[in-house]
Amino acid sequence: MSEYVDSEQRLYADLAALGIVWTALEHVAVFTVEESEVIHAAMPGAHTKNLFLKDSAGGYFLVTVDHATRVDLKALAAPIGAKKLSFGKAEDMAALLGVSPGAVTPLAAINAAPGTVRVVLDETLAQAVAVHVHPLRNTATIGLGGADLVRVLALWGHAPLIVAIPQRN
Template structure:
């Protein structure tokens, strides 16, 4: 059952998790995000919705400036070869559309239907800025609080160092 943003806000209240909410214009690109993020303290994120060769879906959250090494990623997360997931799978599993991807969308995912991964630098950061299931707002909350929410929703998040491409 899709609990959506209302469920997310209810759980933030129930778990007494402090957060900062920022409303803004819709952002679709990292460049647009950068302009919005300049006004917000904390770590910014980028999310990859992936499917591996074994048919498992992955939601991987990394720092926004990370260029993820997709060849090295499977070994780091204990997966097989990965490719980008389709928008219809994202909508079916997470109830969101591309552009609004966030680890908080796991509120809509059945436990076990998707593997959620958080880069270890983000897990330790505070605040971490993520979308509340839409790209016209950003929530800033501790990485530890994101992990608490994921566990509250029945997911077992994997925290690991996500491999990045060496800059040219």
């Protein structure tokens, strides 16, 4: 992942270049949604979880949803144009996105060549006033508007597919 050392600096430079305002919070490393609950209290707005998925045709997907969403993977395949979905391997995540489990974020698209990973964003997040994600590491969280998240992803050649994410009961 050494080629991604400067990614966080590029991330902040790109946000500034687009005139995107963000908030930031440094914190201890968090690896799960449960561990990040204390951050939710400090940063009002939508908090996320991210799924790095691979389909049976070999395509990769980075799906970002509200932290409380229980995604129905079987039902998700059709709306995102995928075949049967399963979780991607950590080594593929590192190679494609430059992040490791626990630090997955839609902002990791900055490290992915366009067309290598399909970024999928739940429609409620795309419309949210504040969406909180990791800035390529799990020791910080940044908040920005959902529309701004869509704009920066598009800048990197990863205009997200915005869909209603099917949920399990």
